[in-house]
Amino acid sequence: MLYDCGLVSTPEPFRRLVHQGMILGISYRDHRGALVPNDKVVARDGRFFHADSNEELEEFAAKMSKSLKNVVNPDDIIGRYGADAFRLYEMFMGPLEAEKPWRTEGVDGVSRFLHRAWKMIVGTDGEVSPQVQDAPMDRELERVLHQTIKKVGEDYEGLAFNTAVSQLMIFVNAFSRCEVRNRRAMEIFVQLLSPLAPHISEELWQRLGHAESIAYEPWPAYDEAKLQLDEVEVLVQLSGKPKVRLMMPADADAAAMERLALADAQVQQALAGKTVVKVVAVPGRLVNIIAR
Numbered sequence: 001m002l003y004d005c006g007l008v009s010t011p012e013p014f015r016r017l018v019h020q021g022m023i024l025g026i027s028y029r030d031h032r033g034a035l036v037p038n039d040k041v042v043a044r045d046g047r048f049f050h051a052d053s054n055e056e057l058e059e060f061a062a063k064m065s066k067s068l069k070n071v072v073n074p075d076d077i078i079g080r081y082g083a084d085a086f087r088l089y090e091m092f093m094g095p096l097e098a099e100k101p102w103r104t105e106g107v108d109g110v111s112r113f114l115h116r117a118w119k120m121i122v123g124t125d126g127e128v129s130p131q132v133q134d135a136p137m138d139r140e141l142e143r144v145l146h147q148t149i150k151k152v153g154e155d156y157e158g159l160a161f162n163t164a165v166s167q168l169m170i171f172v173n174a175f176s177r178c179e180v181r182n183r184r185a186m187e188i189f190v191q192l193l194s195p196l197a198p199h200i201s202e203e204l205w206q207r208l209g210h211a212e213s214i215a216y217e218p219w220p221a222y223d224e225a226k227l228q229l230d231e232v233e234v235l236v237q238l239s240g241k242p243k244v245r246l247m248m249p250a251d252a253d254a255a256a257m258e259r260l261a262l263a264d265a266q267v268q269q270a271l272a273g274k275t276v277v278k279v280v281a282v283p284g285r286l287v288n289i290i291a292r
Contacts, residue, residue, distance in 0.1 A: 018159060021098040023090070025070030027062035030055055035062075038069040061101035072102050084197035085111040091161035091196055113169055114200055117193065120176050121186050121204055128207055135180045142226045144174045145185050149222035152192045161196065168193055183208070188220045235286040236261045238270055254281035261287040 002008045028036045028048055040051045048057045064071045077086045089110040093100040123129040137145065148171045155164035171189055175181050187208055194201035194214050205214040229250040234257060236244045244266045248257055258279045261267055267289070274291040281287045 018096065020096055021094075021100060022063065023093070024061040024099055024101045025064035025068070025072060026059060026101060026103065027068050027070050028057040028059055030057055035068055037067070061099075064102075072104065077104065077107060081107050081111045082114075082199070084200045085114055088114065088165060088196050092165040094162055096159050096161060110165075113172065114197060116176060117168075117172050117189070118200065118204070120172060120181065121190070122207055126207075128209075129181075131179060132181050132183050132186055132208075134183050137182045137185060139230065141174065141178070141182070141185070143229065144171060145182075145188065146222040146226040148192060149188060149220050150227065153219070153222075156195060164192075165196065190214065191217055191220055232284050234261075234284070236264065236267060237286060237288040238267070239290055240288060243267060243270055250284065252283065254283060257281040257283065257287050261289065 002013075003011045026038070028038065028041050030036060030050065036050055036057055041057060042049050042051045048059055049055065050057055062068065062070070074086065085107055089107045092110055093102075093106070119129075121129060121132060123131075148167050151167040152164045155161065155167070168189070171192075175185065175189075187205075187210075190201050190204045190208065191214060194205075201214055205217075210217075231247045232250045233245050234248045235242055236246055244264060246260060246264060248260050252260070258281050261279070261281075262271075262276070271289070271291055276289060276291050278290040279287065280290075
C-alpha cells in the first residue's frame with residue numbers, strides 16, 4: 001500500500017529479513033524428567049535441589065514460561081544494572097540467530113566492562129580524566145584503534161554484535177593500561193560503543209566536550225596501513241615438535257624465516273650433532289626443521 005501510494009521507494013517493507021534466536025530461561029527437572037518450577041529450586045555448592053524433596057535436579061535451558069517461573073523481567077534487570085548493561089548483555093550472549101540461555105550473572109561481567117570504560121575516560125571527580133590528553137599514540141595502540149574501527153564496523157553491518165562487543169573489550173584492556181590516553185581514540189571508542197550502549201555513550205561524549213548528540217557525528221574510518229603488524233610470533237618446530245617461539249618481521253619470506261630460526265641459540269643447541277634435512281617455512285606462522 002505504501003509503495004502503491006508513492007510513499008516508499010521499495011515494494012517490500014524491509015530490505016533484509018533476519019530471524020532472531022530465542023532467549024531461553026534456565027529450568028530444572030528431576031530424575032524422571034518432570035519439570036520443576038524455579039521457585040521450588042534451592043542452590044547449594046553449585047548444585048541444585050528440590051526445595052521439598054531435596055532431590056538433586058538437572059539444570060537445562062528451556063523456553064521461558066509462567067508455569068516454570070523462569071521468566072526474566074527486563075524491568076528487574078534494568079532496575080539493577082541499567083538499560084545499557086541490559087542491552088549490551090543481550091548482544092553479547094551469542095550470535096543473533098542462535099538460541100541462547102539467559103544467565104543473569106552474566107550481566108555482571110558486562111556491567112563491569114561499562115564501569116571500566118567509564119573509568120578509562122572519566123576521573124573520580126566526574127570530569128574527563130587528566131590521563132586523557134592530545135598525546136600521540138605508539139604504533140601498537142594505533143593498530144588496536146584502527147583494528148577496532150574496522151572490526152566493529154564490519155560486525156555491525158553483519159549483525160555480529162557479540163564479536164563487536166568482544167573487540168570493544170580488547171580496546172578497553174589495551175588503553176586502560178596506558179598512563180596517557182589519546183583523546184581522539186577515546187572519542188572514537190565512544191562512537192563505536194554508542195549503538196549498543198547509547199545512554200552512557202552520550203554521557204561520555206558530553207564530558208569529552210561535545211554539545212551536539214553523538215548520533216549526528218560521522219562514523220569513524222580506519223586506515224588500512226595502520227592495521228599492519230611490524231612483527232609476528234612464529235612457532236619453530238623440530239621434526240614436528242614445538243621448540244621455541246620467535247618474533248620475526250611480519251613481511252619476512254620463507255628464506256628469511258629459515259635463517260632466523262636456524263640462528264636462534266635454542267634451535268642450534270637442539271640441532272647439535274644433527275644434520276638438517278629439510279626446512280619448511282610458512283610465512284607469518286611457523287618454521288618446521290627436519291633433522292636427523
